[in-house]
Amino acid sequence: MAVIIDGKLLAKKIRADLKVECDELKKEGITPKLAVIMVGDNPASKVYVRNKSRACNEVGIEYQEYLLDGKISQEELLDLIKTLNKDKTINGILLQSPIPEHLNINEAFKTITYLKDVDGFTPSSVGKLCIGEDTFVSCTPLGIIKMFEEYNIDLNGKDVVILGRSNIVGRPLIQCCLQKNATVTICHSKTKNIEEHTKRADVIISAIGKPKFVTADMVKDGVVIIDVGINRDKNGKLVGDVDFDNVEKKASYITPVPGGVGPMTIAMLMNNVIKATKEQYKEKSIL
Ligand code: NAP
Numbered sequence: 658m659a660v661i662i663d664g665k666l667l668a669k670k671i672r673a674d675l676k677v678e679c680d681e682l683k684k685e686g687i688t689p690k691l692a693v694i695m696v697g698d699n700p701a702s703k704v705y706v707r708n709k710s711r712a713c714n715e716v717g718i719e720y721q722e723y724l725l726d727g728k729i730s731q732e733e734l735l736d737l738i739k740t741l742n743k744d745k746t747i748n749g750i751l752l753q754s755p756i757p758e759h760l761n762i763n764e765a766f767k768t769i770t771y772l773k774d775v776d777g778f779t780p781s782s783v784g785k786l787c788i789g790e791d792t793f794v795s796c797t798p799l800g801i802i803k804m805f806e807e808y809n810i811d812l813n814g815k816d817v818v819i820l821g822r823s824n825i826v827g828r829p830l831i832q833c834c835l836q837k838n839a840t841v842t843i844c845h846s847k848t849k850n851i852e853e854h855t856k857r858a859d860v861i862i863s864a865i866g867k868p869k870f871v872t873a874d875m876v877k878d879g880v881v882i883i884d885v886g887i888n889r890d891k892n893g894k895l896v897g898d899v900d901f902d903n904v905e906k907k908a909s910y911i912t913p914v915p916g917g918v919g920p921m922t923i924a925m926l927m928n929n930v931i932k933a934t935k936e937q938y939k940e941k942s943i944l
Pocket of ligand 1 (some may be wrong): 797820821822823825826827843844845846847848851864865867868885886887888918919920922923
């Protein structure tokens with residue numbers, strides 16, 4: 658039987674610690690503020706954005722939402738980002754994905770100033786992560802690293818297999834795990850014989866978006882399983898990428914869905930807003 662990694666509980670603890678830091682900033686007359694841009698009418702995005710606003714509320718971070726019409730032009734989107742870059746009352750800028758296909762999301766991310774890049778998606782943040790400098794790390798990978806630290810799961814010399822190579826999860830995770838001295842393999846839709854990789858893995862992190870993709874016969878005894886996937890099964894139930902009931906019997910540690918990686922992602926967003934606020938005032942860049 659595996660230890661269940663309780664992301665919900667850990668995220669609660671982190672939010673409480675961040676609230677203390679936020680209160681300290683307020684005593685100095687500084688109120689951290691996050692701007693969230695949402696383009697179009699995506700029901701899943703609305704749920705994510707609502708959860709982010711609740712977390713801000715709990716920590717004491719001010720929250721401003723910009724709901725843009727789905728037909729907005731690229732120029733209008735970039736203009737808003739440039740305005741927020743200059744707004745001294747805004748400490749963090751988050752562009753909720755997905756955005757409509759006629760818009761270029763990478764161009765939009767590139768326009769966000771590095772100082773307010775609380776999602777860690779700008780080329781500056783990604784580049785700094787790659788060369789091991791302190792930076793804003795994408796929230797889901799950062800949350801996963803915090804879980805390893807909290808549960809004393811040492812990646813030093815371990816075989817870590819990441820499933821999925823998206824810019825927001827898989828790719829930054831490579832760097833995060835490398836920094837912890839893991840040997841990292843990344844698999845994707847063109848990888849042949851994925852189970853050959855997963856079977857030798859000490860740690861599997863799955864971010865594919867397919868229910869029950871990782872089955873018990875694909876993993877070795879004692880494996881650590883981090884399930885990033887958020888999917889609905891045929892009954893509409895929220896499930897991850899991993900066949901939890903059967904894989905749990907072989908694993909040493911496993912994250913549940915819901916209650917695993919998801920709450921940690923939001924807690925790390927709060928962490929990054931506080932970090933951004935502190936750095937902006939320390940460097941006097943927005944004073
Ligand atoms: P994404 O951009 O769609 O990327 C999915 C990745 O999975 C791609 O690299 C893709 O390969 C790979 N893939 C798809 N089918 C595969 C297969 N059959 N075998 C091997 N690899 C396959 O997704 P994402 O944004 O990273 O999200 C992944 C999942 O995590 C989703 O369920 C999402 O909802 C969830 N998520 C959760 C959180 C959280 O906080 N819990 C945060 C972010 C995402 P190619 O590159 O070759 O296409």
